[in-house]
Amino acid sequence: MSGTPRAWPRPTRPRLSPRAAYGIAPLLRPNPLYRRVAAWLERRPRVLRWFTAAEERGKEAMFGCRMCGQCALPATGYACPMTCPKQLRNGPCGGVAPNGDCEVYPGVTCVWVTAFERAEEAGRGADLQRLQRPIDHRLAGSSSWVAYWQGRDEHLWTPDGGLRLTPTIFRGPR
Ligand code: SF4
Secondary structure (H helix, E strand, O other), X not given: OOOOOOOOOOOOOOOOOHHHHHHHHHHHOOOHHHXXXXXHHHOOHHHHHHHHHHHHHHHHHHHOOOOOOOOOXXXXXXXXXXXXXXOOOOOOOOOOOOOOEOOOOXXXXXXXXXXXXXXXXXXXXXXHHOOEOOOOHHHOXXXXXXXXXOOOOOOOEOOOOOOOOOOOXXXXXX
């Protein structure tokens, strides 16, 4: 992650339409080639830094990504929950205005309202019922693509509403 301090999170409406985001997602799914690339990158810290910087630039422009390192986008309508000023990963706080505006930034739509609208538009509204597990803040600034391709992101959220399953604490790589 770049060394400059970042401004407070501000709800961000993604530049990519839901149709485009869900359409591109299968192209990034882990496969043996991506796994090899990820492993190769992890053996070369300098190249990994370049790759991570490119990921940050692209995802920040597209989604307002804040490089939490454990990407929730596929389960949140491709709206980044880390752009919530309270960084809530399991839905909105109680302060959302009746018109859907953020409590902290009046005039700006709550990112969870955006997430719900986008997921619904793509026929993926049920994704919003999943429970996002607590994230490991030590991974902030790392490449979530590399983690995804290495299979480290598999337990970030429950497969369903989560109420039938015992929540698992995500412990990150060892
Ligand atoms: S990596 Fe984290 S901060 Fe970046 S888009 Fe995904 S959820 Fe948001």
